[in-house]
Amino acid sequence: MVNFPQNLQKRLSKRHTENAFRKLDSKLGLVDFSSNDYLGFSREGAISKMALEIMVSEKINQNGATGSRLLSGNHGLYATLEAYLSEYYNAGAALVFNSGYDANLGFFSTVPQKEDIILYDEFCHASIRDGIQLSHAKGYKFRHNSMDDLARKLDSLLMKPRNADSEIYVSTESIFSMDGDSPNLNELTSFCEKHNLHLVVDEAHALGVFGKGILNALGLEKKVFARIITFGKGLGVHGAAVLGSTYLKDFLVNFCRSFVYTTGLPPHTLATILGAYHFLESQGGEQLMGRLKDNITYFKSVVVEMGLSTYFIGNHSAIQSCIVEGNEKVKLLSHSLEDKGFDVRPILSPTVPKGAERLRFCLHAFNTQAEILGALEVVKKNFG
Ligand SMILES: Cc1ncc(COP(=O)(O)O)c(C=O)c1O
Structure with a gap:
């Protein structure tokens, strides 16, 4: 068997100890709050x-x-x-x-x-x-x-x-x-x-x-x-x-x-x-852009209503990030969301600086208001 170099093994182990080990997976059947397919064009x-x-x-x-x-x-x-x-x-x-x-x-x-x-x-x-x-x-x-x-x-x-x-x-x-x-x-x-x-x-x-x-x-x-x-x-x-x-x-x-x-x-x-x-x-594209805008507005309004504004980085785009410090904590919250059927990915350090780990919600034209509400309720529960 070909040896895997020790120094590379050490770097992989460090990823494990820092709770930052990445692996490839595909989450099927969950509500998409993670892809960059903002308008749903990949399936149009x-x-x-x-x-x-x-x-x-x-x-x-x-x-x-x-x-x-x-x-x-x-x-x-x-x-x-x-x-x-x-x-x-x-x-x-x-x-x-x-x-x-x-x-x-x-x-x-x-x-x-x-x-x-x-x-x-x-x-x-x-x-x-x-x-x-x-x-x-x-x-x-x-x-x-x-x-x-x-x-x-x-x-x-x-x-x-x-x-x-x-x-x-x-x-x-x-x-x-x-x-x-x-x-x-x-x-x-x-x-x-x-x-x-x-x-x-x-x-x-x-x-x-x-x-x-x-x-x-x-x-x-x-x-x-x-x-x-x-x-x-x-x-x-x-x-x-x-x-x-x-x-x-x-x-x-x-x-x-x-x-x-x-x-x-x-x-x-x-x-x-x-x-x-x-x-x-086309008109179809315009409609989807309008729906995405409405979803961004709705998401932001629920964040305010639930008193979660301090955790979110304010902006007007389809990327709404909620700071949850620490790789372990943010992974746990992402798992709680997954248990309820929502795919919201944790962004870990070192991808973002330590202390700025976050849940990154990517909003889409095809997300429903019920889905947005359901996902944010899980986040609210976490922050108690
Ligand atoms: C700001 C920015 N530029 C460039 C890229 C890379 O684009 P691509 O996925 O087409 O390689 C990304 C992808 O995540 C990005 O976020």
Whole structure:
């Protein structure tokens, strides 16, 4: 038998002792308060039907991309989808990646250069932080959603000698994946404009929940250097895109390793993404977005009525997190919810800092008010 290295074994044991051991499971038959399928698009028959129609009308009879997009993998639906995205988002250009992880990893490891600086919100997603680690630029984090801390960090950097060519990037998310909250994008875009900083905004958890995303909703889309949108959450499919100028697209196509050195997405995935956008723009999509908004409002009102506000991180998104300190406690509460038929996942440290462990409720258009009430009653019982 092949030995499993001792040092790896030790790390696994530590996970057990810290009550943070992860394993793969699938919870069937529970009420979904955990997936990112905010609008229920992953199971929407109209979307699979449209995807099939696109495959048939384009006479596509191909299961896989067959290679990197720079070689044999750039099948016709890529041009269709990227043209659609740049128009829909009022962007100069769009470049589709295999996932949001690949897009962030690729963007941040490729675009900021050796002498450049990246200022990033401390709660930015792992894919952004991993990209920054791979980058030759220097990364500095600023306090979550704090314009003051960002300004302080910038001031101290500007006091140090810098190469004349050095550029500064600022990275944030329009909806943060763990807290569900948002930066003040009006202030942030003005600040970046004033100081000539390149702002990069990840809209993964905004797409579908707030229509196209928050930047378009606020009319700020032309004020950012790049946007990252993902198709695996509100759109219920898979994949991602970087939106920016045609120069940015050219640069990524030429230099971005997570784009170049991987097989493209299958045509069927792109057809499904196009189908999901068409459905989002239809009356059916509008109705589901309305239902999700109503559920968010209802959830928040029950939290207030039950006197639970102090435990929840206030925000207006589909991610409602309830802080329950300690891995053991939050796991126990998640199990109590499961016993009552609700799938609400515990988010453990080290995914979030110690003391900020939480139950993360992901709300959906398809959740009923009775389900929301039932789940929150379990939480209320816990806090007594
Ligand atoms: C903010 C954010 N960006 C990017 C990603 C990665 O996206 P994908 O799941 O498409 O790899 C996630 C996924 O959790 C996310 O929350």
